[in-house]
Amino acid sequence: MRRIICLGFLIIINFTLQSTIFGFHDINCITPNLLLILTMSFGLMRGRKEGLLVGFFCGFMVDCFISGIMGPFMLLYMLIGYVNGFFHKNYMIEDVLLPLIVIIIDDIVFNFLVYIIYFLLHRRLELSDYFLNIMLPEALITSLLTVIIYKFYVLVNRYLKEKDRGKEAK
């Protein structure tokens, strides 16, 4: 229960930050994908199931807020969370390289799929321009933030785990 509340809180905070602070005064700018970091972190630390659920609700927020129809972002975040869960086997607390590599791949895959759904099918063919101007900067800034935020999530996860364990011991 504590975990659910904590995760819900994190999702809401991340979403509001992503939509306000990083686009402050600027309608059209590169926004780091904080929700993707959240999905990736919990997928990696807790396995497929939690990655899946966190991704689902992150996508739900994005869908409610920007996309005209409900669903596409939900599916996207969810799948990414699920796939990241497979790396749970290789997860180690001190390891920073794995989440970094995973988030870069995640972000590029995520943006590439968004490009295909919303732009390529909309007759915007200049992939190289979109790649250089949007996907690459976003992947960079997201991965930079990952280094900082991931550590925080590790701490949160450790705290939650200890509480869970404490409860079971009782």
Place this chain on the structure above:
Amino acid sequence: MRYDRKKDISPKYLLLALTIICVILMIVSFFAGEKVAFIKKYTNSIITPIQQGINKIGVWTDSKLENLKEIEELNCENDKLEKEIDGYKEQITIYQNKLAELEELRALYELDESYPEYNKTAAHVFAKDSTSWFSIFYIDKGTNDGMFVGANVMCHDGLAGIIIECYDDYSKVRAVIDDNSNISAKIMPSNALCTIEGNLNTYQNGVLVVKNIDKDAKITVGDKVVTSHISERFHQGLTVGYIAEITYDTNNLTITATITPAVDFNNISDVLIITDKKTEVD
């Protein structure tokens, strides 16, 4: 792994179930958007107050930081400007005389009709879309303040966008630079009709694309592009931008031009919304 307990569901089945939910939601919202609109409404009503709060904190800190930085600059500038003002005062009187003359002449030609005055209300922008791909922003006025879907949103003197979704206390605005935006417009002195397409890719270079201009139209760089009278959703005569570049299409029938938008989309915090409906004006 911790799925061995009996009450846990296998992630595979969970994935399947949630995927089905997503697909159903997509289909339902695609064919009957109103049926799922309530989900958006309730979720957003939780999120928007938080966003507005964070935005206020952002504006506050931003203004404080700016203040500190600007005090020194402003002192220097103030001295310089005071000297300039004396010069301008003289010019103002000259212009005032000219303005009076202009107004007289306009009255004579009845030109005022082509620049109708619209009723406007101001609103704050409090959030933008959370990806790098779209140009959508949220304003803090909704149906309770007389907003409606299709209301034109202005910023400074230019057209900024159009309201595409309207809720009780906030509305969603699609900027003219968004990839899905398409506006019927005309180029000012020559009255040539055209369509303005938002394009994320060209906006990276600071321009929008104007298509379908007749090849015989006499247009030059710097011409003003305004919304046209034939547009169903936009009021006529709102400035969108100024022509930056003209190229002839390969079909030799139309011209494509690029325009610099009149609104600075990198710095939008307050906007004006036209509260008149298009049909009522006509």
